Amino acid sequence: xxxSRRSAIWIAPLAVGIALPWLAGGNDYVLSVLALAFIYAIxxxxxxxxxxxxxxxxxxxxxFMAIGAYTVGILTVDHGVPFWxxxxxxxxxxxVLGMPIGWLSLRLRGYYFAIFTLxxxxxxNLVIEKWDGLTHGVSGIIGIPAPPGFGPVQFSTPxxxxxxxxxxxxxxTWMMQRIVRSLVGRSFMAVRNSEPLAEALGIPLMRxxxxxxxxxxxxxxxxxxxxAGTIRFLGPDVANIAHTFDMxxxxxxxxxxxxxxxxxxxxxxxWITQYLQFMQDYRMLVFxxxxxxxxxxxxxxxxxxxxxxHARRASQALAVAQPDAAPxxxxxxxxxxxxxxx
Amino acid sequence: MLEIHDLGVRFGGLAAVDGVSTRIARxxxxxxxxxxxxGKTTFFNLISGVCKPSCGSIxxxxxxxxxxxxxxMARLGIARTFQSSQLFDHASVLDNLIIGHRLRTRAGLWxxxxxxxxxxxxxxLCRTKAQAALEFVGLRDVAHRLAGDxxxxxxxxxxxxxxxxxxxxxxxxxxxxxxxxPEETAQLGELIRKLALSGLxxxxxxxxxxxxxxxxxxxxxxNHGKKIAEGAPEAIRENPHVIHAYLGVPDAEA
Numbered sequence: 001x002x003x004s005r006r007s008a009i010w011i012a013p014l015a016v017g018i019a020l021p022w023l024a025g026g027n028d029y030v031l032s033v034l035a036l037a038f039i040y041a042i043x044x045x046x047x048x049x050x051x052x053x054x055x056x057x058x059x060x061x062x063x064f065m066a067i068g069a070y071t072v073g074i075l076t077v078d079h080g081v082p083f084w085x086x087x088x089x090x091x092x093x094x095x096v097l098g099m100p101i102g103w104l105s106l107r108l109r110g111y112y113f114a115i116f117t118l119x120x121x122x123x124x125n126l127v128i129e130k131w132d133g134l135t136h137g138v139s140g141i142i143g144i145p146a147p148p149g150f151g152p153v154q155f156s157t158p159x160x161x162x163x164x165x166x167x168x169x170x171x172x173t174w175m176m177q178r179i180v181r182s183l184v185g186r187s188f189m190a191v192r193n194s195e196p197l198a199e200a201l202g203i204p205l206m207r208x209x210x211x212x213x214x215x216x217x218x219x220x221x222x223x224x225x226x227x228a229g230t231i232r233f234l235g236p237d238v239a240n241i242a243h244t245f246d247m248x249x250x251x252x253x254x255x256x257x258x259x260x261x262x263x264x265x266x267x268x269x270x271w272i273t274q275y276l277q278f279m280q281d282y283r284m285l286v287f288x289x290x291x292x293x294x295x296x297x298x299x300x301x302x303x304x305x306x307x308x309x310h311a312r313r314a315s316q317a318l319a320v321a322q323p324d325a326a327p328x329x330x331x332x333x334x335x336x337x338x339x340x341x342x
Numbered sequence: 343m344l345e346i347h348d349l350g351v352r353f354g355g356l357a358a359v360d361g362v363s364t365r366i367a368r369x370x371x372x373x374x375x376x377x378x379x380x381g382k383t384t385f386f387n388l389i390s391g392v393c394k395p396s397c398g399s400i401x402x403x404x405x406x407x408x409x410x411x412x413x414x415m416a417r418l419g420i421a422r423t424f425q426s427s428q429l430f431d432h433a434s435v436l437d438n439l440i441i442g443h444r445l446r447t448r449a450g451l452w453x454x455x456x457x458x459x460x461x462x463x464x465x466x467l468c469r470t471k472a473q474a475a476l477e478f479v480g481l482r483d484v485a486h487r488l489a490g491d492x493x494x495x496x497x498x499x500x501x502x503x504x505x506x507x508x509x510x511x512x513x514x515x516x517x518x519x520x521x522x523x524p525e526e527t528a529q530l531g532e533l534i535r536k537l538a539l540s541g542l543x544x545x546x547x548x549x550x551x552x553x554x555x556x557x558x559x560x561x562x563x564x565n566h567g568k569k570i571a572e573g574a575p576e577a578i579r580e581n582p583h584v585i586h587a588y589l590g591v592p593d594a595e596a
Contacts, residue, residue, distance in 0.1 A: 175455060182454035182461055183444055183468065190441045194428035200390060201508055202416030202445025211451065300432075308432050311488060315434055318486035 009260075010173075017166050021159045028158040032230075033270060035158070038165035039226045041266035042172045044247045045259075046219025051248075052257035053180055054212040055192030056106065059244050060117040063124030064094040064217040066239035068224025070128060073141035073234045083147050083229060090225025095218040102213035106206060109195070121241050129236040140235035147229045161230050168226055169263070172219060177259050179215070188212050192257070253294060255304030264302050343368040343543055344512060349388055349398035350567070358384040360567035361398070366512075366560075371534065371544045373558035373575075375551070377587060381567040382547040383425070386514050389545075390422045391415035402512070417445050421510035425517045427501035431490030435481065435500055438489050439472035440465075442507025468507075475503040478540075479533060495526040499533065506537075513537060515546040519553055531557050555579065563587065 016023075024030045047061045068090035075086035105116045128135045135141070147155040147164060155164050179185050187208050190198040199205050228234055246269065247262075254265025272290070276283035298305045344366040351359050359381045366372050374382050387393040389400060391412040399408045402418055410418070429438050447468065453461035476482050479499040484492050489500065498518055505513050518534065519527040531553050538544050548554050554561060555575040563571040563578060565587040571578055578584055 178457065179451070179454050183441075183447055183449050183465060184451055184454045186441045187444055189430065190444075193430050194424075196392065196412075197424060197428050197504075198441075199392075199412040200416055200422050200424075201442060201504065202413045203441075204411075204413045215451075311432055311434070315486050315488050315491075318434075 014170065021162060031158045031162040033274065034267075035162045035165040035230055036227075037266050037270050038162075038169045039223050039230060040243075040247065040250070040270075041263045042169055042226065043220045043223035044250050044254075044262035044266050045172055045176050046216040046223070047244075047247050048216075048251050048256065048258075048262045049176065049179070049188070049219070050209075050212045050216035052251060052255075052261070053185065053192060054188040054209060055195075056209060056213070057114040057248075058117045058213065058216065059114055059241065059248075060101075060121035060124065061216070061220050061247055062241065062243035063121040063239045064098060064220040065224040065227070065243070066124060066128060066234075066236075067094045067097060068221025069228040069234050069238050070135055070141070070224075071221070072225045072228035073144050074134065076145055076228075077141050077143060083145050087147070087222075087225045087229065090228070091218045091222040094221030094224070095214050098214050098217035099210070102210050102217075103206070106209045106213060118241070121239065121244060125236060125239040125241070128239050135236070138236060140233060141228075142233055144228050144232040144234065146232065155229075165226060165230065168222070172222070173259060173263065176219075180259060184211070189257070249291065251301075253291070253301055255301030255307065258301070258303040258307055261301050261303040268302070343403050344389070345399075345401040346389070347399045347401075349385075349395055349400065351384060351388060351393050351396045357567045359388060359395075359564075362562075362564070362567075362569045363398075364562055364569065364572060366543060366545065368543050369538055369541055370559045371538045371546070371557050372560045372562060373554040374545065374547045374562045374564060375549075375554055375578075376564035380564040380587075382564055383516060384567075385564065386422060386516055386545075386547060389415075389512075390420055390514060413445070416508055416510075419509070419511035420514065421505035421508045421512070422514035423498075423501040423505050423516055423518065425520055427497040429489035429497060429500060431488065433489060434486050435489050435492060435496075436469075436472055436476065436485040438500065439475060439504055439507055440468045442475065442504045443468040443471040443509070445508055471507045471509070472503075475506040476500075478506060478536075479503045495522045495530065498522060498530060502533065502537075510542065512543045512545065515544065515548075517547055517549065519548060519550050527553055 020034070021031060043061065043065045047058065050056050050058045071090045071093045072083070072086045075081035075089065076083055101120055105113055105120065108116050129137060131137070149155055154160055180188070187198070187203050190201060190203055191205060191208050195205060198208070224238070227238070250265030250269045251262050252265070253268055254263065255261030272287060273283070276286055279286065300308055346365070347363050349359060349362045350357060362385065374385060376382050384393060388395050391410050391414065394409045399406060401407065402420065405418070407415065407418055447464040449458065449461040449464045452458070473485070476485055479502050481496060481499050481503065484496055489497070492500070502513075502515070502518070515534070519530055522530065527550060534544055534546065534557055558575055560572065561575050561578040562569060563581070563584050570583045570587055571581045573581070
């Protein structure tokens, strides 16, 4: 499959995404739920880079998203920094903080890394809650300005915020696609596949893992910045570990190590949650088994299973179409024929 | 091309490799044999940089490389395969091999984001090297099959192709014939000979003695981390120390 066909897959969902405010018929609630889902999709894209592509389960992800959100909140409300300047820093600040944290934690492998980052996430949550002077503690940050518009484009209505989140998701997805399809992305996947083998192939482990980690928290931070501009209120709960687990769930439903997986998962998850809202706290009784069933029958997630199925078909198609892939004697015969004709 | 002097590593109180010295000639096939737990894989881990030696030195083509990281060793030209070949089963065999030449490329994150011409050039180069490696190991026919669908013997060949794609000078094969049948073992032996004929230096750890005896120019025997013998296969076969190490000391009844 060539690159042009690969991007063609994105056109239909994008068209639906653009047309949706009309399809929803002015239902602002749907639009704001979707805008939030897009924002979490951006964060989940980042989580998927370090976890799905590089094989390191980072459980501090919501913490880094919160750092991005608070970067915007603190700078705009307490220091009067224009929103877009603060927004640009919302990715940079977590990335800069992520460097030493990643450098330290990525020495650990497997579960140890996951447990370490779980603690990092909890510490971030606690720091936000207790550092009143910087973060306003439990009272939170109120009155974050809406992202100011550019000329005729304004971001104050739910519809405009929906488009802002959609636009950001499109850009971040395109960037992710570029990264994972490149040799850089292949290095990440080699690390996921087997760290000893990747190292034996000359891939510097720490540098590769650290790059994936910093990129992933950059995504989390930008998602946090958008979150701050959309919800316009921040409390320590943003850093709650429950949000990390929501992102992990979305990633598993959609498909680990696929670009579209986190997006699909981030849309399916709130859809199911909304659908089961009438059951209130009991909804987990339905949701839990549903997740188990999904992972038994589609262990690679929705997009992952589709991709594996497609990879199998593509390999069979190539095996039929290409004389290289035919059994050796047939290959020689057809080669002889070609020479005969030449 | 590879000079090893008094190489050793201790894990706690255990000397896993203990004062091994040897020289490995360019283009030769050297087999490392020994009973289980003799330190053969650890010996490979030392040469490939996975373990840091406690003592001794390793020189590759006159350059001291003792204690370098595995990725440095790979860049210097030491490639290796593992006892189990870890491939990404949901991608094609060719796709699995493209990463092999990554260490000789320079494209980074910015190249990826900007879609630079350097990245495109290097990706094409990696693909060409992968195809050449597949051709060399005789797997061109399965290039487009999923890695999860090929046979154990083809997986072994793919692992060798992956090592070849790094453009090594020395290739370390850890039990290349483990878990495959006698006929396939013979064919794999042919491939190993072809590696050496192409100018590569080959080192292998192997338990299948007939393969070792047929292929190797030199056999090194390790036991309890120490080198107990080194020489041509015929000499090793007759060596009393080696026979003792494998069959036990017959002085029990003496």
